[in-house]
Amino acid sequence: MALALYRKYRPATFAEVVGQEHVTEPLRTALAAGRINHAYLFSGPRGCGKTSSARIMARSLNCVEGPTPDPCGKCNSCLALAPEGPGSVDVTELDAASHGGVDDARELRDKAFYAPAESRYRVFIIDEAHMVTTQGFNALLKIVEEPPEHLIFIFATTEPDKVLTTIRSRTHHYPFRLIPPSSMRELLERNVAAEGAEVEPAVYPLVIRAGGGSARDTQSVLDQLLAGAGPDGVRSRCSASPTSRSSTTWSTRCRPRIPPSCSPPWRSWPRRATTRAASPPTCSTGCVTSC
Template sequence: MTTALYRRYRPESFGEMIGQSQVTEPLMTALRSDRVGHAYLFSGPRGCGKTTSARILARCLNCAQGPTDTPCGTCDSCIELGRGGGGSLDVVEIDAASHNGVDDARDLRERAVFAPARDRFKIFILDEAHMVTPQGFNALLKLVEEPPDHVKFIFATTEPEKVIGTIRSRTHHYPFRLVPPAAMLEYVEQLCGQEGVEVEKGVLPLVVRAGGGSPRDTLSLLDQLIAGSEDARVTYARAVALLGYTHAELLDEVVDAFAASDAAAAFAAVDRVVQTGQDPRRFVDDLLERLRDLIVVSATGQGAAAVLRGISAEDLARMQGQADAFGPSRLSHIADLVIATLDDMTGATSPRLQLELMVARVLARGAGGAAVPVPVPAAAAVPAAAASPAPVPTAAPSAPAAMPASGDRAAAASGPAAAGVSAPSPETAAPAAAVEAPPVPTGPVTLERLQQAWPQVLGRLEDVSRSSWMLASGARTAALDGDVLTLAFSSQSDVAKFKQLAAGKGPSEDLRQAILAVLGIRVKYIARHDAGGGPGGPAASGPASPSPTGPGREARPRVRDRSG
């Protein structure tokens, strides 16, 4: 029967600690200069070395050659507090989770009165100190404030804010942090060498990622992989299956399908995720991790090796090819879609459906990351500068004498026939519809032009915020008076949601920025409830409908939003 890795390799001196120099160096300096306090508070995430550091500090204080910043390791106190030691009578470790009341505090006070049995100090280590009740802390307060000369306190906790302020103010507080991935990766590589274990490439980065910066959790996972491997060799396939991550080959398959816009391959990969029993949320998270790596590779080129540690040169070359197939803009856009899907999956009843919809959205963007063109009238497909007919001088005898009687006046005035060119074929008209309008069109912005450009505004808004797009899609552009836009919503709750702002962001601001990008005008709003109204721009109200500004509409109560 073997001892767990995290116990066999528990540090025995501050010099063996990794990633906690902000704690170890000040403590070693205090020990060298004989400025040791009477009470310490060690706080930080679980498994980052708080209790281990408390034991090392106890060894340094009670070492026969101390107090010293480096325990000798040979005296009785150092041996008893070492890895294989059974503990010292003068170092009392208390689990505060089960000894947290007033009676336990009174018992501790009685034990603190007696002098150490052998060593220099009697040291009390209270683990999980945040579990002590306020009454228990108050019972300890006087002892912690003015302890006997031979008593030292070390509190270890993951939640320092739950330790009452009167106790915290009487301690030296040292915050521990999670160990950075680079330092952790180097440490586990060294440990595998000492253990004589062969590890396939890609395994240790997965272990470090799964450990989340906690040395104890990382070593526990590595110990599990080593115990479940044959011939002292940890394979990548077994590590992926045990840790629950997505295999790199499957991620490559999905990324290549996205780059080639191959829907069949992309959905086949998604089906493999589901059929093999993997968690769709984990797959989306792993895909986001891969997209992040591709963005780094695209941005840094050959310098990516300094950021993506633990990845072989062969893998970096393959990722460079994938990044080049997308481009930075498209990679960023796909990453935004994946992040939104990951958020939507929280609490979702059908994560597979969310995953498949995400794949559909990514594929629908197509090359270049452009948004899917929204079906719009013919007039909205041409540049916005030509969307509105120019005013015809009444004194010009050669001006056209008749206008079309249908609602397609803008199309008749700005279509290809009006310019004297042949109409584009259906094959060439489809790509032209996806071209964005110039950001700042010339000429005045009227209600009619706003309604014609409304699908383009919604298309841009969808790329910014899906929720804002859904809310604006249900609104009707009722009137435009200068820069004041009146929007009619079908319910009062939609009006309230539209007006919500948090840190200067919200649906109203998102829509304002989309209108500014398409039409070059920064609008203010009048948001009102109109139960008889319907969603849309020109399709709902018509290009020449007088109802939004008529007397009947003016009589309705309005909620004005002058933000921005």
């Protein structure tokens, strides 16, 4: 079974993270200077590299040459924490969506006091951190505030406002953002070249638009197109040029995961102050008026 593109080409160093230079450059500078904080908060939209960056951070911290912004990729720690590596006993990744209760937090707190088995630091990566309950955060509060020297917390979340304020105030907060189209296109072209596939230039803007600025979602769309493409690769089947936004063929056949365009029928609705339609009408293509 072939790996999905977003897994196959997951970044292994901060230099490979695309479109997040406002985060990766300060982190690389801090690692080079040896200024390591005990807790980090990575926030931002889904699929923009928060969890991957947390794993890279753990890899950079525990490299035999580290802490370093550029892991060697050869030592046991680097090999274990590689994108498809087996993992390290000293790096624990917790999905708070299913383990965010107070009992899970207490178990994590008890494990945190043990020294690392073979690495420099014990790193706890808490994904979907906004799903941790208030009681769970309170159970972690003391150890996040005053952790042992060998312990580092990395919280990753799409909703930083839901992270307990007392926890958030004790972290270094790095907000991630959606990847701009130019950087996304470079990523897709690099991955397509590595796959040995052929993709027409007109296809890239459609895939990037369907992905909505998320590297994971955009690569998933491209992966789906490559899987269903013929021996000649992915080609645009639009009868109109990419600049012709009014073409019916462009709107209904060539836009991945985007509903077909229609003229909003609500423009012709009579304005009434006391009556309202029981349900919003649909256009001839079947999409709701909100499209």
